[in-house]
Amino acid sequence: MPDHAHRSPRTPAWLAWFIGRLGYGLLTAWVISLVVFIATQALPSDPARVILGPDAPLQSILTLQQQLGLDQPILVQYLRWMGAALRGDLGISLDSQVPVAQLLFGRLGHTLALLAGVLALVVPLALTLGVSLALRRDRPLDRWGLSALILLKATPSFLLAVGLVLLFSMPGMGWLPAVSILDPQLPLWRQLPSLVLPVVALSLSALPYLTRMVRASMIEALESDYVVAARLRGIPERLIVWRHTLPNALTPAIQGVALTLRTLVGGALLAEVIFSYPGIGTALNAAIQMRDLPMIQGVVLVITLAVVLINLLADLLTVLLTPKLRTARRVKMIRRNRRGIRPWWRRARSTPAQEATHD
């Protein structure tokens, strides 16, 4: 792992760290795919029976099991799947007999468009709101704003979505489609109205966390020494806020956006189901119900890879935007989950010689 990296002086430490993190992320994705595969196989569920329904004779069920390779040992099935997946072949959906990759590709695009829409709405909104609340700290607007945000955060997200569907299926509310059934014949950008309601529903549930994060880091930054110094030097307040404080407050917000995205990947499922939006969330829900194993595996793989990628990008951005970390010689400083403080018992254990001198 990256511990050795600082020995070669040419490559910057963060690059070695990045490669390590990448490997770690891929390992994570692989482990999850393995766990999901074992779970779907070992638990009492038989895709053949679900697909064929109640009227199927036993002979048909056995034939289908054999055709789908479900009668093979789990390990063989997994290796077969792995081998194909590495070649980019995700198998064929048990339900519709269409290649999984083909089904996933279009839906992934839809989900990405949804997430992009949410980010495009939430990030500027959260920044503006967060900064304005921070500047009015503990004043009525701040207090009321925070209360409203908590209320929004506490309301289960699917309730917001259901409410929107109801509202827009009323007569006279036809100016936005209540249900986002996309026409595959048309490019997505010509059907943007269909995206509005799911984006709004998801944004409402993502907004509180990000806004409060911006507000908190803004307040911290506003109280820091350099801002006080800038004020003393008579730099206009507007410049202080937007030019000097905000960029520093942004770095923690990157991790916040990453966390929001991670939550959204899961949260999108509910919204997609409610709005009949053809994304990977609806596909996964259906695949789980149908025990469509190749489809479940495919969607889970895509989601895990997406999460790994999001984490990686967020970490990379954080490192590159923080001068101290970017120029770090030693990788240890920029490793996640390590606060740089070694607890006393560990120091004692790892270096027994020191322990002796202590006593």
Next chain:
Amino acid sequence: MSELFSRRVFLGNSLAVGGGLLLGGGLLSGCDGGAPAATAGAAALAATPVHGGRLRVGIIDGDQAGNLDAHKPVGGGIIRGWALYAKFWEWNPDVSTRLALAEFAEPNADASAWIIRIKPGLEFHHGKSITADDMLFSILRLTDPQLASPFAGLVGAIDRQALRKVDPRTLEIRFKHGQSFYPLDETLISFGGIVPTDYHPVTNPVGAGPYKLKSFIPGQRSLYTRFENYYKPNRPYADELEIIEFKDQVSRAAALRAGQLDVASGVQAEHSALLKADPRLRLYASPSTSFTGFNLNLAKAPFQDVRVRQAFRLLADRQELVARGLNGFGRIANDLYSPHDPTYNHALAQRPYDLDQARSLLRQAGQDDLRVELTTTPGPGVNAALVFAQQVQKAGVQVKVNQVDGSVFNGPQREQWQLSPGSTPARGFLASALHNDAPQAIYNRSNFHDPRFTELFHQALAQPDLERRKALVHEAQVIQHERGGLLIWGFSDVLDAASAKVGGLAPEQTTFASWRFDELWLNHA
């Protein structure tokens, strides 16, 4: 109770489906000469169909995307098959069959062989003309064990080795072990689509139905264009047909109301009032003879005792089950299926709700403090199960409703459930029996086996003559009514909703009024 009843009548009357919808204990008296008397509020529409336009039909396929396979349609594939494929026969509105691709199809005197001849000059979507080779290929593919079809049981009687081309348009079908099989039309009609010899369900889904496939995105939608050489002249009407799949009823109702759809096939009874109140929409209630009921498993205690079975049948308050379980959209039943069949035994009296007699029967059987588990899949059947569980409590019987997943319900122990819901779409007596309690039934969850019933059923299978078959079926139904394993409490209505611009949709006794894509048209101007 009276409050319930009045609401039900109100709902029924206000549907403007008058004649087609029979309330209370009324039973449908077979065919009334083709189309049902009732035509919904759609009568106000201009009667002349309009050609052209794109007809958008919203279906509920739950979580199953389904396929396009003509011979093993699953999920929405069954509905898509109505657009893509044509069969030898098609359904009449009164659930009898009429010739479609075939110009002649009849059994011999003991129904041990069928001769089927198709009309001359028929074509598939890709221009190839239909021959006996295609007919043979279709039947062989349909009955192929390697197809792993869920419906293999229904066509299992066909002898693959004995299929014979008589001439370029004629096929002879015989049955295994020389047995007789009268209801061939009803069992072949649903998934016996005629396809060309170069057919493939994914790469070449070609048939002779009213529409040919343009694109199919599983789980989302499929688009079709008009088939110019459809065997019915001047049909279909629309230029394009689009079948859009929905996961749940709420979002589809929203889409229909927002004008994103023209037809919603099979809407929930709960939405009827709402859809009816919308002046842009029409609601069509088809009084189908699809039954809903429970299977009492004769192989399990306590239902091997006929007294317990009778007690359970007496304990079902059928009016309330229809009112609550079907939201009032249905009619009560007499533990027998297929009341539209000309062979149905109308002489059997409607079984009443009789708490006292049920109690005494249970006491005689020594089952005063009975506990039973009712196993069901999640879905519409649960409501009726919950209502029934509440009803039997009055006789001191505890019914625990246990919901299991589809894979468990249909799993290896599927014939072990003590009590489970049962329902079959509208079919004739013989075909319904093949689904439920016939000796060779594909899914006999009640484990009903009775020597005399078996004898009568086999004789009926070999009896094309209506009057003689009627006598046999009458006696068989007496047995079912006396000691059968089915508790059939109701027949459910099928509700379809459509935009007021849609024509050609009319209530019928079948479950698929809105799937007749060659009849539907859209006033798109």
Next chain:
Amino acid sequence: MTDARWLADPQVRRGAVITSWVVLVAVLGPWLAPHAPTAMVGPVYGPPTAGAPLGHDFLGHDLLSRLLSGGVSVLWMSVAAATLALLVGGSLGLLAGFSRRRLDQAISWAADVSLAFPDLILVLLIVSMLGRAPWLIVLTVAIAFTPGVIRLARGSAVAVAGQEFVEAAQMMGYSRWRILFNEILPNILTPLLVHFGNMLTWAVGMLSGLSFLGYGVAPPAADWGLMINENQAGLLVQPLAVLAPALLIAVFAYGTNILAEGIGRVSARIGEKQP
């Protein structure tokens, strides 16, 4: 320990009042309900009448009775899931923080892996395959929450362990267990408590979301989440049948949330003043 100071904060007070109000409704409700939750007493989706102030639901149950009886399961399931996650995650987190590097890495890595998997999807997978018994749902939701607790507990423990007073205690020769319970545990309790409040909110949201998708508690039991699911078909006819349980769920989640936030804020303030 610091109860009085917590209650002095208006936000904590408001949260406590709202939460206890919903808890009271849920706990006392079954005794106050005029009908049994499974009794079918009125027309299907009947509108409110004098005898049934909230109307009836999908099978004609009295909505008010069902509402009053349906809180207990939401309550105990979310509390149980959050508690289980807190106990298991807390112990594992402390174990990771206090053990040799190998075990620490293993636990932290396992937590990281699970965190890379959206929790709603995890719960969906497990519940759809194992069934919908209440204890199973609780267990799955707890499993989904545990990695977060592990990370929090480990992180705070390691941070606290590096502080001077712990070093001092160690110099004075106290045993590791004594340091753990007397010095470290009290100091990481507050962040864990705040996290517990947040988990309650998430659990309520997740449980009702599961019910909404049809994976939650099975009927005929009365349960607020289930009521949203079973009555959603009638949403446009009898909206109260969906809105009333939804409102109660939202209020409960709101109450626990501001309570947790308030406690977090107050202890942060106390923390500032202490040194």
